[in-house]
Amino acid sequence: MANASLTEEFLYVQVAERLEKQMESQVLKTGDKLLSLRALSLEQGISLSTAYKAYVELENKGLIEARPKSGYFVRYTSRRVPQLLPAPAVNRSPEKVSVDAMIRRVYDNLSQTDVVKLSVATPALELLPEAKLNKAMLEALRQNPSSCTAYEELRGNLTLRKQIAKHAFNWNGTLTEHEVVTTQGCMEALVFCLKAVTKPGDTVAIESPTYFGIFNVMKSLGLRVLEIPTDPTEGIRIDLLEQALETTSIAACLFVPNFCNPVGALMPDHRKKQLVKLLASREIPLIEDDIYGEMYFGKTRPRTCKSFDTQGLVMLCSSVSKTLAPGYRVGWCIPGRFLEQVLSVKLMHTVSSATPTQAAIAIFFETGRYDLHMRNLRKALHTQCLRYLQAIADYFPRSTKVSRPQGGYVLWIELEAGIDAFEVYEKAWLEKISIAPGHIFSTDARFTNYLRITFGAPYTPEIDKSLKKLGRLIESLRK
Amino acid sequence: MANASLTEEFLYVQVAERLEKQMESQVLKTGDKLLSLRALSLEQGISLSTAYKAYVELENKGLIEARPKSGYFVRYTSRRVPQLLPAPAVNRSPEKVSVDAMIRRVYDNLSQTDVVKLSVATPALELLPEAKLNKAMLEALRQNPSSCTAYEELRGNLTLRKQIAKHAFNWNGTLTEHEVVTTQGCMEALVFCLKAVTKPGDTVAIESPTYFGIFNVMKSLGLRVLEIPTDPTEGIRIDLLEQALETTSIAACLFVPNFCNPVGALMPDHRKKQLVKLLASREIPLIEDDIYGEMYFGKTRPRTCKSFDTQGLVMLCSSVSKTLAPGYRVGWCIPGRFLEQVLSVKLMHTVSSATPTQAAIAIFFETGRYDLHMRNLRKALHTQCLRYLQAIADYFPRSTKVSRPQGGYVLWIELEAGIDAFEVYEKAWLEKISIAPGHIFSTDARFTNYLRITFGAPYTPEIDKSLKKLGRLIESLRK
Structure with missing residues (x-):
């Protein structure tokens, strides 16, 4: 039966x-x-x-x-919304990251509750298993000898590290808990890895376009960035990276091979392998941000660059912030041969990560609740993705192009040349809709006619209305 | 009645x-x-x-x-254990901090449970109100609209910030919640403040001796340190600081005016005022680490430098790690005129602090449980302090000198010249006793005949036995 x-x-x-x-x-x-x-x-x-x-x-x-x-x-047709073309091949010298006042402008007022937040790349709260997480927290407080009041060890909660090592199997990894260090979210993991392998003034290669948080981190650490274009289907342009390596001294690369933000590209396995090999031949560390890797719409979990790494040069970073509990700030890194350096940086900065939140997430993993939750979340996200795509096809001008993500949370939308996405942002804000203008995903003005829209929220009549409004608004801005 | x-x-x-x-x-x-x-x-x-x-x-x-x-x-006599003399006045040019392998050596094996840990400056777990904290966590999960799964706002939990502002009254402060930013423990608060007001290569004045974690942070941020001696009764030597300011460009000071670690000095009010005035006249920010300020043995909470600050130049940092819940990693800073800079750094590094832990601590404060707990903890610590002092008087060689802390957790012990505290550390370790040798509290070899002992644990027969052994061991090392 x-x-x-x-x-x-x-x-x-x-x-x-x-x-x-x-x-x-x-x-x-x-x-x-x-x-x-x-x-x-x-x-x-x-x-x-x-x-x-x-x-x-x-x-x-x-x-x-x-x-x-x-x-x-x-209802669906792919022809009406053309797919994105590969990003233009730009090869420039490294440049100092400049502060972007727009970022604060876009994200400062988001605590307002009456705004439709298409700009925030997190899951809608109703997709999170709150009650089960609360249960895991209770169990954590009960099971822990000090009720989680004592400092956690430097490397992080042991059960959690074991679970992370176990789940690595899904992306073809073979790990032990000793290779894992927990952090306060993925952001802190990136900071620790960057600090472990770079010094101020160094140049780090990143994707273009890229999540603005990456620019912020670089700036804060006094690093220079070299932006390498990302192709919407193939991921980072390895040929252009190779060219850049000939002329520029690069201390590390920081890429998001699985469902990068905002383009949503999934780098195919053979390209991941090629990238790892290229960087290994030059002994350049690759910081692999895999925060979206679990949110695949296909049949299997995509592999990571880490799974092709034989030299210990790949430093994988991730967290549960996009999948399970943004507010818990539980992340981790798997720093390969740079383990000791990362532990040193962690000791210097935060000593240890919070005990109760790590313990609760560990239990959530251990009891199988995480796997169950992820099956549901992936299905919900895939459905939402298609719904949002359909709405863009229905409501946005015919000249609009849009990404076809195979995972993650975001759609990257190219508007007709000449439309200023920041103007779209400002006009949409007046209608209580928040979007992310392309300007904030690069250090230059290359994506001024792009938008990022999040499909983290279930498709409701309110969302439908907002996307319709947005479509009309964009139509009205056509020259 | x-x-x-x-x-x-x-x-x-x-x-x-x-x-x-x-x-x-x-x-x-x-x-x-x-x-x-x-x-x-x-x-x-x-x-x-x-x-x-x-x-x-x-x-x-x-x-x-x-x-x-x-x-x-x-039983008690103060004569047998002479008080510390003021630290020698050393005025040197700033120097690059060098890594101290000893620190890892002293702190790496501390998860062993059969060791009497006189080296860890945290309260014994039995002094912490675990059951009441668990209750606060449950209330937090129940009350929070998203069960604490959502990101907390950048500045931190509102109730917690209000409570911190309210408690500032005890140290003569007048604050609003808008001036407070929460962090992952006091360490992260120090990092954020340092990053807000310095850049790599800058010189920061600190106390000597000082907590080794401070050196670590400096090193990690590429800062140079200038060590200013601390007097055991008067705190930081303002006269020597003033001299140093004449010849050295100092970007910021980082001091612990209340019960500094390891000396335990309580800087008198008039000296705090004098220090704030001196630094204000030169527009130098003072990062005030007040993590021990609540653990006073006297009648009233000592004031902070912040309470004398009229220019917004004092950046106060603290946490509940030493008083209530080390593992919760809940800290904060009150950065004065550098609020925006600190918020920027926080956004770049960790985006937001964990939601459930902040919410639980907020409730613990709000319901008055914190004040009750602190009354008990202070009493216990004072008693323990006197007991440990007495044991040192009874068991250590007569040439031993020891600090007379009026608060905090630690005793700073000067052994006869010629005794190497690291040798004491190594011999004590063989006897399953862990102490902190003076070497790790300075960048030079000035405190090689000093020890730091923590009195965070209630005085038990086991502690008594350990101190007796330690006394004999030190006796055996006399030349």
Whole structure:
């Protein structure tokens, strides 16, 4: 019986996926009528209920719609919103990061509750398992000999480190708990790794466009950045990185190979391998920010660069801030051969990370609640992604281009040349909608007609209304 | 009735204090027989039970002892353990901090449970209100709209900031919550303040001797240190600081005016005022580490330098790590005119501090549990301080000198010249006793015959045995 129902589940997903592919390849076009449930069941040799489940799956993803008394119709089309073209190949000399007042402007007023926050790349709170997390915290306080009042050891909670090592299996990693150091979120992990392998004045290669927080960290540590363009499907342009390495002395690279922010690119495995090999040949450390790696929409967890690392040069950083509990500030790094240096930096800066939050997350992992939660979250995010994409297709000007993320939280949207995204930001703010203008994802003015929109929140009528407004607003700004 | 019992309490404490003063001033000497309870009650015009309570108070502090059928005798004497002399006046040019491998050596193996840890300056866990803290955490999870899963705002938990502002009244401060920024422990507060007002290569004046963590932070931030000697009763030598300011460009000072670690000096109010005025005349920021300020043995909370600050140049840093919950990593700073800079640094490094731990501590403060706990903790620490002092008088060589802290956790012990404290450390380690050798509290070899001992743990027979062993060990090392 268990097997039968597994097969059943497998079947409807398979059917839905085949239909989805047909839509992507334009075999099925927007407005096309789909087979009736009975016809589909006959054609595919499946039960009526499997056919129904396949359509519900596609409907939930916003790809098809049921019209009363008429049957099912294709809603989705990829043609109306062209995919992003590869980023322009720019190869410039390293430059000092300049402060961006826009960042404070965009993020300072976000505690206002009446704003639709399409600018914040975190999961909506309703997608987080609050009650189960509370339970894990209670268990942590009860189980810990000092009720979590004592300092945690420098490396971090042992159970948590074991769980992180265990989960590394999913991205083809083989680790022990001794290789893991916990931190206060992924941001602190990046700071520790950068401090471990660079000194002020050094140059670090990063992606372009990139999350503005990365620029902030660089600035704070007195580092210079070299921006390497990221291709929306292939990830970081390795050819351009190689060129840059010929002329510039680079102390480290900091990349986000899995679902980078804001482009959302997933670097294919062979490219990851190629990147690791290139950097190993020059003994350059790679700080791999894998904070989005668990949020894949495909069948399997994408590999990490770390999984191709034979020299201990890859320093992997991650956290539960984007998946489980932003407020817990629990992150970690796996610093390879730089373990001792990272421990030294941690000892100098914060001594140890908070005991109760680490202990609660450890229990959440250990009891299998994390895996269960992630299965649900991934499904919700994938559905939301498709819904938001559809809305952009429906409401934004036809000249709009948009990324096709295979994971993560964000859509990277290219508007018609000449439209200033900061103007869009300011006008949208007046309508109580917050978006992130492209300006804040680079040190130069290369992305002034780009927007980042987060699909972390379930698709509600309010979101729909906001995206419609945003579309009209952008339309009104066309020259 | 309530009043009567208050007066009663007041009386026995008064009587005990007068007797304690007589011992300190050598009116009562070691071995002297005290008045019988009846005689004391007649002499002082107090009830028998008040007289009894006064003696119990002194006995608990280890100052007197009851001998069966003989009455009460003075145990304590200040003469046998001379007080520390002021530190030697050394005025040197600033120097690069060098890493001290000893620190890792002393602190790396401390997770071993069979070691008597006289080296760790934290309260013994049995002095912490675990059950009440757990209760506060539960309330926090229940009250918080997102069960503490959401990011806390950049400045930190609002209730906690209000409570910190309210408690500033105790040290003569007048604050609002807008002036407070929460951090991950006091260490992170120091890092943020230093980053806000210095750049790599700058020189920062610190105390000598000083907590080794301060050197670590300086090194990590690429700062140079200028060590200014600290007088055991007057605190930092303002005259030497003034001299140094004539010849050296100092970007900031980082001092611990209340119960500095390891000397334990309490800088008198008029000196604090003088220090603030001196630095204000040169527009030099003072980072005031007040982490021990709440652990006073006297009647009132000592003032802070911040309370004399009219220019916004004093940046006060503190935490609950030494008083309430080391593992919670909840600290804060009050950065005066550098508020915006500190917020910028916090945004760049950690974005926000953990939500659940801050919320729990906020509730612990708000419900008055913190004040109650601190009253108990202060009393326990004072008693422990006197007990440990007494043991040193009893067991250590007569040439030993020791600090007389009026608060905090630590005793700073000067051994006979020629005894190497690191040798003491290594021999004590073999006996499962961990102490902190003076070497790690300075960048030069000025304190090689000094030890730091923590009295954070209640005085048990095991502690007594360890101190006896330590005394013998030191005796055996005399040339």
